[in-house]
Amino acid sequence: MATRSFALPILPRARSSRPWRIASVLALLAGAWLLSLLVPSLTDQFPAHWNLGLREAVDGFSRWVTSNRITSPIFVYFFDPLSTGIDAFVRLIENALLGAHWAVIIGITAIAGWLLGGWRLSLGCSLGFFLCGAMGLWTQTMQTLALMNVSVLFALLIGIPLGIACALSNRFDRVLRPILDAMQVMPAFVYLIPVVLFFGVARVPAVVATVIYAIPPAVRLTSLGIREVQPAAVEAARAFGSTRWQILRKVQLPLALPAIMAGVNQTIMMALGIVVIAAMVGAGGLGREVYLALQRLQVGRAFEAGLAIVVIAIVLDRLSEALSRIDLTQLPSRAAGRAPSWVAPLVIAGLTALCVIAFQDAFPGEWQLGLARPVDGLVRWTRDNLFFITRPLSDFITLYLLNPFRDLLRDIAPWPVMVVAVAAVGYFVSGWRLALGSAIGMFMLGWLGMWSQSMDTLSQVLVTTAITVVLALPVGILASQSDVVRRVLRPILDFLQTVPTFVFLVPVIMLFNVGRVPGIIASVLYAIPVGIRLTELGIRQVSPEAVEAAKAFGSTRAQLIVKVQLPLAKPAIALSVNQMIMMVLAMVVIAGMVGGAGLGLEAVIGLTRSETGIGISAGLCIVILAMILDRITQAWAARQR
Amino acid sequence: MLICTDIWKIFGPTPEKAHAALAFQVAADKLSYPDHVVAVRGVSFEVKKGETFVVMGLSGSGKSTLVRCLTRLTEPTAGQILIEGQDVRRMNDEALRNLRRHKVSMVFQNFGLLPHRRVLDNVAYGLEVCGVDRRTRNDRAAQMIELVGLKGWESKYPRQLSGGMQQRVGLARALAVNPDILLFDEPFSALDPLIRREMQDELLRLQSTLHKTSVFITHDFPEALKIGDRIAIMKDGQFVQVGTPQELVLRPRDDYVRAFVKDAPRAKVLTAGAIMSRDLRGRAPNGRTVPSHAPLQALLPMLAEHDAPLTVLDGGTPAGVVDRAAVIRALVEEDVARATGA
Numbered sequence: 006m007a008t009r010s011f012a013l014p015i016l017p018r019a020r021s022s023r024p025w026r027i028a029s030v031l032a033l034l035a036g037a038w039l040l041s042l043l044v045p046s047l048t049d050q051f052p053a054h055w056n057l058g059l060r061e062a063v064d065g066f067s068r069w070v071t072s073n074r075i076t077s078p079i080f081v082y083f084f085d086p087l088s089t090g091i092d093a094f095v096r097l098i099e100n101a102l103l104g105a106h107w108a109v110i111i112g113i114t115a116i117a118g119w120l121l122g123g124w125r126l127s128l129g130c131s132l133g134f135f136l137c138g139a140m141g142l143w144t145q146t147m148q149t150l151a152l153m154n155v156s157v158l159f160a161l162l163i164g165i166p167l168g169i170a171c172a173l174s175n176r177f178d179r180v181l182r183p184i185l186d187a188m189q190v191m192p193a194f195v196y197l198i199p200v201v202l203f204f205g206v207a208r209v210p211a212v213v214a215t216v217i218y219a220i221p222p223a224v225r226l227t228s229l230g231i232r233e234v235q236p237a238a239v240e241a242a243r244a245f246g247s248t249r250w251q252i253l254r255k256v257q258l259p260l261a262l263p264a265i266m267a268g269v270n271q272t273i274m275m276a277l278g279i280v281v282i283a284a285m286v287g288a289g290g291l292g293r294e295v296y297l298a299l300q301r302l303q304v305g306r307a308f309e310a311g312l313a314i315v316v317i318a319i320v321l322d323r324l325s326e327a328l329s330r331i332d333l334t335q336l337p338s339r340a341a342g343r344a345p346s347w348v349a350p351l352v353i354a355g356l357t358a359l360c361v362i363a364f365q366d367a368f369p370g371e372w373q374l375g376l377a378r379p380v381d382g383l384v385r386w387t388r389d390n391l392f393f394i395t396r397p398l399s400d401f402i403t404l405y406l407l408n409p410f411r412d413l414l415r416d417i418a419p420w421p422v423m424v425v426a427v428a429a430v431g432y433f434v435s436g437w438r439l440a441l442g443s444a445i446g447m448f449m450l451g452w453l454g455m456w457s458q459s460m461d462t463l464s465q466v467l468v469t470t471a472i473t474v475v476l477a478l479p480v481g482i483l484a485s486q487s488d489v490v491r492r493v494l495r496p497i498l499d500f501l502q503t504v505p506t507f508v509f510l511v512p513v514i515m516l517f518n519v520g521r522v523p524g525i526i527a528s529v530l531y532a533i534p535v536g537i538r539l540t541e542l543g544i545r546q547v548s549p550e551a552v553e554a555a556k557a558f559g560s561t562r563a564q565l566i567v568k569v570q571l572p573l574a575k576p577a578i579a580l581s582v583n584q585m586i587m588m589v590l591a592m593v594v595i596a597g598m599v600g601g602a603g604l605g606l607e608a609v610i611g612l613t614r615s616e617t618g619i620g621i622s623a624g625l626c627i628v629i630l631a632m633i634l635d636r637i638t639q640a641w642a643a644r645q646r
Numbered sequence: 647m648l649i650c651t652d653i654w655k656i657f658g659p660t661p662e663k664a665h666a667a668l669a670f671q672v673a674a675d676k677l678s679y680p681d682h683v684v685a686v687r688g689v690s691f692e693v694k695k696g697e698t699f700v701v702m703g704l705s706g707s708g709k710s711t712l713v714r715c716l717t718r719l720t721e722p723t724a725g726q727i728l729i730e731g732q733d734v735r736r737m738n739d740e741a742l743r744n745l746r747r748h749k750v751s752m753v754f755q756n757f758g759l760l761p762h763r764r765v766l767d768n769v770a771y772g773l774e775v776c777g778v779d780r781r782t783r784n785d786r787a788a789q790m791i792e793l794v795g796l797k798g799w800e801s802k803y804p805r806q807l808s809g810g811m812q813q814r815v816g817l818a819r820a821l822a823v824n825p826d827i828l829l830f831d832e833p834f835s836a837l838d839p840l841i842r843r844e845m846q847d848e849l850l851r852l853q854s855t856l857h858k859t860s861v862f863i864t865h866d867f868p869e870a871l872k873i874g875d876r877i878a879i880m881k882d883g884q885f886v887q888v889g890t891p892q893e894l895v896l897r898p899r900d901d902y903v904r905a906f907v908k909d910a911p912r913a914k915v916l917t918a919g920a921i922m923s924r925d926l927r928g929r930a931p932n933g934r935t936v937p938s939h940a941p942l943q944a945l946l947p948m949l950a951e952h953d954a955p956l957t958v959l960d961g962g963t964p965a966g967v968v969d970r971a972a973v974i975r976a977l978v979e980e981d982v983a984r985a986t987g988a
Contacts, residue, residue: 241758244719245772245823246747255774259762 030429034422041419051420051451059453059625060618067617070202088209091155095208099151107138107368110147112357114320116350121327124349133320137313138368140376146313148290149280152208153321156215156276161269164220168227168268169253178228185221187628193218193282198612198620201286211288215276222271230264231257266329273325277318285612291317299511304384305377307511312376315504384515391516399522406468407521415460420451423460427633435640446633455604455626462593462603463630465521469528469589474582477533481540481581482566491541498534514599524596524605532588536581543577544570579642586638590631604630647859648693648716648827653725655711655883658682661723669724685711686722687883693827696857700874702864702906708883709863710755713831716861717750718742729827747776751820755832757812759804765791765815766800772823783822790818794848810841814848821856830862834869846872867906871895871915879903891915912977913943921976922958922966935959938966942973949973 611620
């Protein structure tokens with residue numbers, strides 16, 4: 006309502022003055038420290054008997070599941086049939102894809118590409134699949150594709166109706182939103198544990214986990230698309246006496262179609278993102294190749310499989326993105342539009358038929374493209390010749406950044422001081438509400454019996470984020486000033502964002518050996534593209550009028566950046582810091598796999614040794630840490646506005 | 647045809663409470679209620695069959711909210727709305743839907759066209775939701791498109807059309823269901839001045855044959871004068887004055903209305919009958935006569951030709967006299983009522 010937007014006079018908040026508040030917080034901190042000096046027995050370590058007992062309860066439950074798998078009606082009548090059904094479906098698709106001649110698959114992709122985007126897309130897609138075959142990964146590619154298809158199909162079948170419900174009912178939206186948030190923040194590992202518990206090990210848990218992971222974007226974008234349909238169109242439909250269902254079907258859904266298709270695209274990308282993780286619970290295909298190669302430290306093999314995943318990701322991304330660009334409001338009218346040409350599809354079909362006749366069913370082995378060996382050689386050479394760089398770097402990070410900081414958080418500062426300190430940060434960036442929430446979160450870490458691991462992880466996350474920010478901001482600023490830098494960076498960032506996270510690990514381990522440092526470097530590589538992109542975007546989106554005005558008054562380039570662009574881009578940059586910290590947190594478990602210690606390691610132990618209790622506790626702690634850090638940085642980013 | 651009694655619309659967390667406090671307080675000086683916005687404040691009016699009733703007000707005066715209350719696109723807080731004797735506020739969903747489908751159609755400021763449908767399908771939308779079969783509705787839609795002068799554009803998409811053409815589609819869509827009442831929410835405000843005038847003429851042309859009962863919302867006073875049979879001036883959710891264009895121009899109730907009237911095209915609005923002197927003595931009919939409803943601009947050439955006064959005929963019999971001085975006075979003076987003593 007326009008009448009409400011009249012600016013209200015900004016009233017000074019009735020709060021005590023700033024120095025007074027700082028003093029009181031300092032006093033509280035000092036009090037906590039004093040307390041820990043007086044009662045060292047209670048505060049040296051988080052009291053072990055203050056425990057929620059979650060681990061035991063979960064372990065008890067998982068024992069019950071294991072011993073009742075065969076008899077309990079819940080399994081006999083629900084999980085087992087569901088499991089069998091999903092498995093049969095995946096096998097069906099997999100057999101269909103593998104049974105078809107390779108040329109047919111490439112031909113179909115080419116035709117789809119031609120219909121959706123033209124000959125460029127068509128050629129790109131077919132070359133992509135051809136490359137997968139040429140690396141000797143045809144079978145694995147098809148297996149992954151089958152898993153993806155089924156998972157994405159399920160994710161959409163569940164996600165789109167949920168998204169519609171969210172858009173139509175505010176109450177439903179309020180209920181579902183925090184669940185979606187949790188689903189996205191929770192590391193995939195954490196829900197793999199219960200999924201394995203209920204569905205066993207094989208294709209099915211991989212499908213279920215992928216579906217869970219991929220649902221949120223489908224829901225969100227569907228809901229967003231419907232909510233953003235022009236209100237005028239909906240009102241007109243109402244004014245002509247449409248029922249709710251008619252409005253949905255005739256107005257809202259058609260107009261939201263581009264957004265829904267963008268959701269399909271995001272769903273596919275999310276699903277591809279956990280292909281490797283899904284392999285850990287028994288999914289075959291490319292993910293398994295990467296996982297096995299990683300365990301055997303075969304960098305070349307991992308590189309090939311990783312590259313195949315990237316190629317599939319790009320092909321599916323472009324295809325589904327072309328799908329979302331179909332705009333119903335701009336279709337050429339039937340009378341005036343060009344008649345669809347059937348020449349190109351016919352040519353493609355003809356070529357396909359030729360290939361089917363000329364070659365056998367399996368992808369010809371003599372077309373092998375040996376990428377593995379040169380990559381292996383390169384990594385070996387780097388390891389042997391660059392240790393004079395990698396070694397000191399690794400030592401520096403460990404000795405001067407990680408260790409002191411970890412010791413400070415975990416050993417030197419008693420836990421009550423940590424709780425008060427985090428709460429104080431929450432208080433200063435937002436208010437007592439956030440302070441209270443953060444304090445409760447910190448307590449939860451202790452109650453779950455994971456205090457020292459949590460502090461270890463927290464120290465790693467903060468150090469990693471600091472390194473990422475220090476690297477990302479200058480590069481982002483540079484990219485915002487120079488189109489050349491931007492053009493050079495773009496493919497690199499694209500590559501970093503689509504490569505499955507595991508693939509980073511392989512060369513990093515080769516170079517830095519196992520420990521906390523490779524995890525940190527992999528996390529930095531994972532988080533840095535987002536940081537650079539958001540920083541650049543923030544600066545580029547500064548209003549051109551302000552920049553023009555500054556130029557008109559004769560600012561130098563440096564003055565322009567420091568006095569106009571950076572201050573105006575501050576909210577966007579703050580948001581990019583928030584995103585970087587969340588990306589780093591998402592890598593905690595993966596870092597744990599290569600010796601990162603802390604919560605990540607506990608989660609890996611939980612999954613690989615079926616220690617359900619430990620795994621779930623660690624996962625919960627990661628989620629809690631993520632929530633605390635997210636809320637604090639969000640509030641901080643909001644203050645920059 | 648359409649009778650509204652004491653309509654209120656209050657936005658806020660507890661509109662009923664705010665209404666009770668504002669409506670039944672003896673001291674009417676209390677205008678606002680904390681945390682609430684009073685958009686429409688006890689408005690009553692009646693629109694007769696075939697009449698065009700214009701609500702004129704500046705932005706924020708509550709006029710768009712008022713027109714949305716009529717078919718409960720916005721749920722009014724209090725008051726009674728009778729359409730052909732039926733109480734709209736007591737209707738259930740089904741009855742309300744039928745009202746919107748068959749009785750009342752609306753034309754929107756930003757056209758409210760469905761961007762993913764061709765012109766033909768947009769015009770047919772109202773029929774489509776009633777369940778009319780494709781052939782019938784397309785025939786009817788094609789007729790309406792021809793009526794508003796868009797023949798040949800049936801299979802274009804809205805964004806391929808200019809603003810004026812889009813609003814023609816909006817008009818055709820409203821007419822397609824053959825409603826008894828048309829609601830216009832600032833239909834021409836988004837258009838360029840020239841196109842706006844063209845659309846006003848188009849509407850008048852259609853109305854001269856269709857005679858639909860209409861409620862027309864606008865912020866443009868000249869437009870109100872041109873379109874309206876009667877005009878209500880709205881301010882802060884209330885009607886300041888209701889009357890024919892001539893009544894408003896001759897007798898503005900207060901300074902607010904007077905400010906609008908000041909620049910009114912008086913030669914077009916005022917009629918001979920309104921400014922004539924009823925004193926017929928000593929002025930023999932000289933063959934120069936005008937009907938009493940003739941606007942002053944029709945008198946000007948005759949008076950320019952010759953100095954002699956004109957005899958005003960009301961239903962064929964002489965009712966009064968108009969001379970040059972009276973016309974000039976009426977055109978320059980604001981308060982003609984006082985000048986002529988009428």
